[in-house]
Amino acid sequence: MSQNRLLRCLAAFYALWLTGCATHSETFRVVEQNLANQQPELALRALEKQKGSRTDEVLYLLNKAMLLRITGDYQASTASFEAAQQRMGALSALSLREQGTSFIINDSTRSYVGEPFEQVMMHVYKALNYLQLGERDGARVEALQIDLKLRELGERSGRHLGEAFPRYLTGIIYEDLGEWGDAMIAYRKAYEAYLGDKSKYRIDVPEFLKMDLLRLSHKLDLGEEQDKYQREFAIQDWQDKNQSHSDGELIFVLNNGLAPIKRENSVVMPNPSRGGLLRISLPYYQPRPSLVSKMRVNAADGGAEGERVENIGAIATENLADQMPAITARSVARVIAKQQMSVQARKNNNDALALVVDIIGFITEQADTRAWSTLPQDIYLARLPLGSGSYTVKIELRDRMDNIVTVREFPNVLIQKGKKTYLSYHWISL
């Protein structure tokens, strides 16, 4: 076989093989389909089959932890989160080898370390795991980790996205442990973050956060601050509403839908200088708005409306928009580098090699569509004061037009006096 024919053959094979490797978001569809069919165990099995390369390990562990949460196995979920965290730590250093390969092939060849907001959300869900297991000290560790992570990110980039709910959750954890000072600081920071997020993510300051601020500023004798909040919130009768706080409380967290999915947008154009085709692939988020936009939690005679506390979809989109200039620059540089290689081969009269470089370069130019897509689109929270006892908790999820989408029941929820009980549910439909 002549050298040229062999090379052509090889190139064709390689092309066929590569078209077989779909982007990450495409292969993940099976998992999501199972989730939408309310079969988290099947989704977990499908995910385990996809356990791929070492570069995607963090992503696999995060998704696995989330699915384990949905099946109710909080301990295993925490273990998986812990493994992901360890791996993230190891990957925080820069790999020159990966930088090199990503320059030649594509961004997906780099190890996935999680977006900053995903790293924070990991601690949020770990904390929720501990809370749902009733291990408040474990949740406190995660609250400290959230503080540390946010401090680290703030120092690095000057700002961080989606800080509001994580801050609020740490406040709840500290207050639950009777650490009023820390709780007050966390609530204050959450309030500031919510004010900043209001226009960006269309999220209002939750009513219960206002109550928490009033209650704690009163408790800590921060008279001036309390007056300020009272004016800002226009709430006078807060003490009546806060009466029930000496009893137990149910905190219900609804994970609503799935985070937006990353897709690939490829632009193919003819090479103006020397014929052939050029391809640039960039990622974009395809929004997946959830049908559900209202939640009500009922138990015994009482009930509480849920409020939207975090809009992960909007945060993810903004995060990607921030990174887009760098991603585009890398992609353009890559195309130019590949072109240079092919030009060099042609100069050396090695047309076959030039062809291979062109074909491989064209095909390997894929966008990095990896994202933690089992995160919810948004998070709703409801707080319901209850006396001690066993309750059947009912939640009603409604759409924008106020039609009931689904109703769920959680029997035998135990409420203890002076303690908070945490429940969560992940509602998914495609």
Next chain:
Amino acid sequence: MMCFTVGMPRAVCAALMAGLFAVLSSGCSTKVERLQFDEVKDLSGAWNDTDSRLVSEEMIKDVLSAPWLSAYNSTHKAPPALIVGDVRNLSHEHINTQTFISDMGRVLINSGKVQFVASRGERNEIREERKDQDLNAREDTRKAMGMEQGADYMLKGAINTIIDVSGSTQVRYYQVDLSLISLADNRIAWVGQKKIKKLVERSKLRF
């Protein structure tokens, strides 16, 4: 080499060989090295066995040489009975506090200078067993209820941390506080403190 015989260009051949090497080398088996239990091996900078051991050693030395023990012995015949209460983890990491509590318990009991009574969880299990004996054991081997020895002191404490981060450098400061509280009158008989400070510099580059 094989690819030279079919006339493949050098660059392609080298790339293929490199790929083959990568595949082969990733198949290397796991390596295990046995360590002495007191060998110091810091990997991530997080709380590890060495910290746990250092804390328990220091605390034991301290608690056995503190004046509360001789004061107790001068007024009582039997050595004091201790119980381990809650050692709270208020740190930034998930720390297993059981290892140094059991370390301390072991050395304290074996020293013969103090007695230990079972903790709350263990007590419940033993009471269950005693209840079972009441029904099923022979009378001469049956142990009666209400004969438990009450503890004189409770050992409790907390682990706290302060972490300061800048870039890839961290200063991790651990403080372990233990106190011995008299169950009779809430007097604090002894306070032990151990501090550990570490500077952790994470590597900026990896393979």
